[in-house]
Amino acid sequence: MIGFSYPALDVAPQLIGALLMFHGCGGIIVEVEAYEPDDPASHSFSGPTQRNAAMFGPPAHAYVYRSYGIHWCFNIVCRSGSAVLIRALQPTAGLDEMITRRGVNDLRLLCSGPGRLAQALAISGAQNGDRVDTQPFSLVPAAEPAAVIAGPRIGISKARDLPWRFGLKGSAYLSKAFKNPIDLSVR
Secondary structure: OOOOOOOHHHHHHHHOOOEEEEOOEEEEEEEEEEEOOOOOOOOOOOOOOOOOHHHHOOOOEEEEEEEOOOEEEEEEEOOOOOEEEEEEEEEEEOHHHHHHHHOOOOHHHHOEOHHHHHHHHOOOHHHOOOEOOOOOEEEEOOOOOOOEEEEOOOOOOOOOOOOOEEEEOOOOOOOOOOOOOEEHHHO
8 A cells, every 4th residue: 555644755656557546437647746835836835724624634535626717636645735636547447437528539638637637537526535545436556666757747837847747657648748857767
């Protein structure tokens, strides 16, 4: 089992290659981003609020929020004030349901981006604060260490230069290609 009582920076690369399921739909995690409490891009940076309360709750729980008032984004809480945003999956189960929800047939576009991923899996604000290590969620660590790359986070305006985005090296299911990635698998 993946331990979540640690900084998001430690947990995030461990999630690459893990199998994430929700109500029988899901796949292999291929891209995540880490957010820490002292990070100006993190929702927890200014302290607890009603919106971000789940980030200050127990580890291994969901923090789900709306982005731009449109898309749900699914995070897994680590130590207090930190979380890992699940950015992309390689879909492997429940494909017909996810295709129907998303209205696309290209598997590379089903879960490539946090909003697409939440829509495909039918994760919404109703899951905010739910445990991610019990049903209807399932999170199974990768059988072997994955080939992980790192680079700057995307889609944010603050602390964009931090290499806190992690991905599966060579994956066709990333939300966006990494520019000049750091190969963590060779360390």
